[in-house]
Amino acid sequence: MSLLELRGVSVQLGKATVLREASLSVSAGEFVGLLGPNGAGKTTLLRVAAGLVAPARGSVRIDGVNAAELEPARLALTLAYLPHGAPCHWPMPVRRIVALGRLPHLPAWHSLGAADAAAIEGAMQRADVAAFADRRVDLLSAGEQSRALIARALAQEPKLLLADEPTVALDPYHQLRVMELLRGVADGGGAVLAVFHDLPLAARFCTRVALLSEGRILGDGPPASVLTADNVRSAYGVEIAREQATAFALPGR
């Protein structure tokens, strides 16, 4: 069964129609890359999937339940949402930021238990932030902060992980680490839907990609069948050139 199912979703923000009749489903074991130019509606689609935006038309089902009827607490046990450039309002140590991911699992008036501690440690190992676990989050570099927030989402142990540009501030080594990590989440039976701008990177790691353009889904399938020269030209206005079997993006005519 699909963990996320969007059917004919349209979203109106102010006067602009940001999504038009978009349909997309994500099942367990899938790592879906959400691609498209700036302003195509990627972030809005992710926010709809996270239950943060109610669509004007269409239906959203999260783990089989209509998103509009899903209790916030139940939603938090199903999915984790990693916004792009999320703020950390207080200068807390990284470990305590990661621990916030355990809040949905924590009954009111309770403190973290052994299972929570294990989840936090595991998440920090996987996101490679254990080395600076006790440092204040506001004193880290942007890339380190973004990995700390990835660890926060992993600590939530969601069935569905929604991530908005999770690799954007990272160095090449950590970009690859995070892509491997997200792929690993999917291979381990989870589901991942993430926004990317780096087409070759997404093509290499995602099990499927969806290409958005002007609020519509232009293509949805295996990377090779979606990222065709025609689709990429039509969505981004760029040509694809291949040199020594490596794909690059070049400016359009």
Place this chain on the structure above:
Amino acid sequence: METGLGRRQSRVVAALPLGLGVAVAALFLASLSVGSADIDVLAALRGLFADEPPVTSIILAEIRLPRALLGLTVGATLGLAGAALQGLLRNPLAEPGLIGVSATSALGAVLVFYFGLSATFALALPIGGIAGGLLGIALLYVVAGREAGVLTVILAGVAVSSFAAALTALALNLAPSPYAALEIVAWLLGSLADRSMDHVWLTLPLMAGGWVLLLASGRALDALTLGEDTARTLGFSLKRTQLQVVLGTALSVGAAVSVTGGISFVGLVVPHLLRPLVGHEPRRLLWVSALGGGALLLAADILVRTVPGPIELKLGVVTSLVGAPFFLHLILKTRRERQ
């Protein structure tokens, strides 16, 4: 709970509530033993259970005990509400007066003075204050609407505050006699002197209700550290948390102001001082700010009674005298950090 901070800091976090608890207990006893009559507190406490309690026991039970209890509960209210509001707004400069309920509570009490009701029965004053506070909440929600964002609630709070202050000034302006005006001003300065156990019993249920609402918001305030969107996907709605914190503040601070008059800066300064000691975590800050607020107000109230002079200083004057320079220091420090 070794999952948190560095080992040294987690020891501080663990020891802090205990240390503050001991400080509160010591200051409470000190508050009972300070006054014009020289009383042995322990002997007087034992005397309470005698068939014919000595006069020292009666002084202790009817004059000093309510004063110490109100110092503790009002201080705890201000510290707790300040910590919760700062967490909700994610801003270290927020304080309980921000939502306007302090001003409407004060106005309620002032009107009781103005219409001469304070002489009719002893509890008229706090009841007027509480009525003013409840009216303030209602007005806040009428102005801001139920679906209001944080900014709208604050703006509405400022508007409600200003209007209440204007009406308070009008009452002073139209005061029937200079003596009545003086009485109002003296009350507005804030004090714990000459309060009775009736004041405690009247306000304690409201304050306790507010405390429960504020303390229960802890997990949501933690989640808000990562912004509104992340908090929602962690299962906490900002609207609900906001309602909880605003209502909790209104109930507890409204009740507090209705017996003490204006006491400023405790709700601002206490959470700010304690925040680094709990690793900046909003939830952990709530409990310790309640204890810290109680300790600070008890200490300030002991100070006003022990400073020699012909007239007893007002408690609100002392907290402002200490608090305002601290606030300036805070702004300068924040400015330096931003640069």
